[in-house]
Amino acid sequence: MSVLVNKNTKLIVQGLGDAGKFHTDKSIAYGTNVVGAVRPGKGGQSVRFEGETDHSGVPGRADTYSVDVPSFNTVKEAVEATGANATVVFVPPPFAADAIMEAAEAGIALIITITEGIPINDMVRVKEYLGGRDVRLVGPNCPGVITPHECKIGIMPGYIHQAGRIGVVSRSGTLTYEAVKQLTDNGLGQTTAVGIGGDPVNGTSFVDVLKIFNDDPATEGVIMIGEIGGSAEEEAAAWIKANMTKPVASFIAGTTAPPGKRMGHAGAIISGGQGTAAEKIAALEGAGVVVATTPSDMGSAMLEAMKRAGKA
Amino acid sequence: MKIHEYQAKVLMKQRGIAVPLGRMVTTVDEAVAAVRPLVEESGNPVVVVKSQIHAGGRGKGRFVEHPDVAGVNVVTAGISGGVEAAEAKVRELAEKMLGSTLVTIQTGPEGKQVNRLYIEQGIDIERELYLSVVLDRATSHNIVMASTEGGMDIEEVAAETPEKVLKETVDRSYGLQGFQARRLAFDLGLEGDAHKNGARFMQAISNLATALDTDMVEINPLVVTKSGQVMALDGKMSFDGNALFRHKDVVAMRDLSEEDPAEVEASKYGLSFIKLDGTIGCLVNGAGLAMATMDTIKEVGGEPANFLDVGGGATTENVTAAFKIITRDPNVKGIFINIFGGIMKCDTIANGVVAAVQEVGLQVPLVVRLEGTNVELGRKIIDESGLNVVSAANMKDGARKIVELAGGNQ
Numbered sequence: 001m002s003v004l005v006n007k008n009t010k011l012i013v014q015g016l017g018d019a020g021k022f023h024t025d026k027s028i029a030y031g032t033n034v035v036g037a038v039r040p041g042k043g044g045q046s047v048r049f050e051g052e053t054d055h056s057g058v059p060g061r062a063d064t065y066s067v068d069v070p071s072f073n074t075v076k077e078a079v080e081a082t083g084a085n086a087t088v089v090f091v092p093p094p095f096a097a098d099a100i101m102e103a104a105e106a107g108i109a110l111i112i113t114i115t116e117g118i119p120i121n122d123m124v125r126v127k128e129y130l131g132g133r134d135v136r137l138v139g140p141n142c143p144g145v146i147t148p149h150e151c152k153i154g155i156m157p158g159y160i161h162q163a164g165r166i167g168v169v170s171r172s173g174t175l176t177y178e179a180v181k182q183l184t185d186n187g188l189g190q191t192t193a194v195g196i197g198g199d200p201v202n203g204t205s206f207v208d209v210l211k212i213f214n215d216d217p218a219t220e221g222v223i224m225i226g227e228i229g230g231s232a233e234e235e236a237a238a239w240i241k242a243n244m245t246k247p248v249a250s251f252i253a254g255t256t257a258p259p260g261k262r263m264g265h266a267g268a269i270i271s272g273g274q275g276t277a278a279e280k281i282a283a284l285e286g287a288g289v290v291v292a293t294t295p296s297d298m299g300s301a302m303l304e305a306m307k308r309a310g311k312a
Numbered sequence: 313m314k315i316h317e318y319q320a321k322v323l324m325k326q327r328g329i330a331v332p333l334g335r336m337v338t339t340v341d342e343a344v345a346a347v348r349p350l351v352e353e354s355g356n357p358v359v360v361v362k363s364q365i366h367a368g369g370r371g372k373g374r375f376v377e378h379p380d381v382a383g384v385n386v387v388t389a390g391i392s393g394g395v396e397a398a399e400a401k402v403r404e405l406a407e408k409m410l411g412s413t414l415v416t417i418q419t420g421p422e423g424k425q426v427n428r429l430y431i432e433q434g435i436d437i438e439r440e441l442y443l444s445v446v447l448d449r450a451t452s453h454n455i456v457m458a459s460t461e462g463g464m465d466i467e468e469v470a471a472e473t474p475e476k477v478l479k480e481t482v483d484r485s486y487g488l489q490g491f492q493a494r495r496l497a498f499d500l501g502l503e504g505d506a507h508k509n510g511a512r513f514m515q516a517i518s519n520l521a522t523a524l525d526t527d528m529v530e531i532n533p534l535v536v537t538k539s540g541q542v543m544a545l546d547g548k549m550s551f552d553g554n555a556l557f558r559h560k561d562v563v564a565m566r567d568l569s570e571e572d573p574a575e576v577e578a579s580k581y582g583l584s585f586i587k588l589d590g591t592i593g594c595l596v597n598g599a600g601l602a603m604a605t606m607d608t609i610k611e612v613g614g615e616p617a618n619f620l621d622v623g624g625g626a627t628t629e630n631v632t633a634a635f636k637i638i639t640r641d642p643n644v645k646g647i648f649i650n651i652f653g654g655i656m657k658c659d660t661i662a663n664g665v666v667a668a669v670q671e672v673g674l675q676v677p678l679v680v681r682l683e684g685t686n687v688e689l690g691r692k693i694i695d696e697s698g699l700n701v702v703s704a705a706n707m708k709d710g711a712r713k714i715v716e717l718a719g720g721n722q
Contacts, residue, residue: 019624019625019655023655026685093554093557094557094558114655116623116624117554118554119525119552119554119555119558120447120525120527120552120554120555121484121525121552121555122555124452124453124454124484125484127452128484128485143654155624155654155655156654157652157653157654157685160683160684170600171600172598172599172600172601173598173600173624173654173655174596174597174598174601174652174654175598175600175604177652177654177684178601178707181652181683198599198600200447200449201447201449201452225600227599227600227603228603230449230450231449231450232449235450251604253600253601253603253607254603254607255607255610256603256606256607256609256610256616257603257606257619258586258588261586261619262584263584263586263602263603263619264584264598264600264603264619264623265599265600266552266553266554267449268599268600268603273467277607293611294607294611294707294708295601295604295607295608295707296608296706296707296708296709297708
């Protein structure tokens with residue numbers, strides 16, 4: 001079992017620039033079913049992806065692959081021709097909001113946006129546009145979503161993942177990889193890893209993903225990786241305290257971050273004394289979450305949470 | 313990105329928002345020359361001489377070289393002595409202020425050099441209010457915040473008397489509606505002309521914030537004049553860096569002399585860099601990992617010298633630039649490169665580091681931890697380079713090694 005993406009996911013790609021192409025290739029090598037690409041003005045053409053199979057991905061495949069991905073002028077055409085149910089957006093920031101809205105309008109249920117640097121006002125507009133539609137936006141400015149051995153969408157390195165028992169949700173890409181690798185190394189493995197992104201206005205929140213994991217029978221525990229800025233971690237802590245039936249571990253980045261400075265991510269800023277790591281850690285610990293002191297201890301914190309719940 | 317007060321007022325004026333008359337000057341003679349036209353046009357013999365730096369708290373700030381001079385000075389000499397007396401006083405102030413170092417609660421003890429002054433007309437103030445437009449992350453909408461406590465720090469007001477902070481949510485599609493602006497104006501106790509002007513001011517400021525993609529607009533104080541006008545006496549604006557591509561006029565207002573030179577250099581290469589006070593230089597990919605690397609260095613007894621995220625799209629050239637920026641800091645006693653490649657490939661990092669060391673040399677210990685996309689290729693490049701590099705198995709291991717090699721934090 002898994003959440004959001006699995007072996008039945010049919011993916012299209014919006015934005016086949018250098019980065020989009022590189023990571024689409026890695027996804028296909030992993031075994032993700034990429035059914036089309038949206039390239040306005042290049043509909044009818046196709047792009048060939050070929051190389052050596054990534055055997056850490058979907059099992060039982062030949063050692064090499066060669067896939068011709070058809071191009072479409074619009075998302076609507078792509079969906080009609082392929083039955084795609086997910087899209088990944090690599091479109092550059094000035095045009096990314098438009099790409100997301102196009103996907104939503106075409107009825108794609110899952111929109112995963114990797115693009116970093118989308119203006120906040122554009123995302124505010126996107127969120128209004130998505131309101132009331134049956135669509136989930138993950139990101140922007142996120143690594144994507146992966147269900148080990150089934151489907152990899154985004155930019156995460158596939159080989160660190162191992163199918164298992166833990167749901168991973170994070171505002172940071174690279175810290176997701178840290179957590180995933182430690183969960184692979186200590187044998188807990190992952191059901192699905194979801195990067196929600198580092199922007200202040202995003203499509204999917206910690207609470208959204210916690211709910212999904214809480215309802216997923218295969219997920220036995222959850223690790224949540226947060227950082228300074230905003231109050232998403234505090235909201236998650238309140239939700240966990242009231243609703244979560246599974247053990248949760250966490251790490252919050254930015255204990256040493258100076259106030260008033262934007263730490264890389266647009267959303268990672270302590271402003272007016274709000275959004276500090278200390279507040280978030282206190283809220284999470286108050287909700288019974290095991291909080292790791294350094295990112296190298298995320299795996300052991302999860303193990304500890306599982307032990308306390310009698311699950312390890 | 314931040315701009316100066318006088319620039320914020322230019323942007324407001326362009327949109328019909330009331331601001332006092334004023335002139336930005338960079339020399340003493342220009343400052344003196346600004347007085348007469350201001351007095352004549354405004355009909356008010358009082359002028360104000362205001363330091364233009366990006367930090368706040370200027371009114372209460374003092375100059376290192378002239379501790380008796382404040383960052384903002386009201387010149388009343390013109391009331392009894394005429395324009396000549398006002399000019400003489402402005403000359404005296406400008407001579408002391410220009411080129412001197414202003415220390416405010418926001419500049420830190422080292423202060424900021426004042427290179428620009430804003431000479432502004434005096435205003436007959438009836439009341440001082442507070443107004444700002446900021447993003448409310450919880451609802452993903454801008455909110456207009458107002459308070460009767462003009463001139464006060466809004467965070468203090470919010471902590472001590474939260475009932476005095478008034479808020480209205482700005483709908484993204486429709487903007488701040490008339491009824492919302494009127495409600496704010498009523499709650500601020502504005503009446504008659506002041507009510508009408510105040511409501512109009514708030515709608516205009518809210519529209520400006522959306523149109524210019526601001527992170528924050530703060531008018532503190534917003535003043536009501538004796539004649540019922542509502543004006544921005546001060547103006548602070550910062551902009552969403554991601555939206556600057558569509559605001560060339562705002563980008564042209566950037567004053568690089570107000571920013572840390574290393575941070576400016578870093579931004580040219582698409583690097584996110586923040587200078588800190590410690591001794592361990594960090595080169596990391598990903599903002600979360602970069603923060604966590606700093607936290608880990610501190611946890612094992614060291615102090616980070618910087619935050620540096622090379623980002624996902626960095627080239628070998630960018631990584632080389634990052635390495636050079638770190639090594640230029642004389643406090644740096646050791647460097648920790650911590651990479652978990654996703655969109656960033658380990659071989660790109662490795663090539664960048666090797667190129668940088670070949671160019672600028674390596675005077676301090678270097679610990680490298682590589683993991684992720686193209687990791688084998690990256691490790692091979694480092695191994696075959698012959699560089700004196702210590703490898704780390706994971707982040708904590710790397711942090712321990714570099715803190716030890718750098719001699720603790722002495």
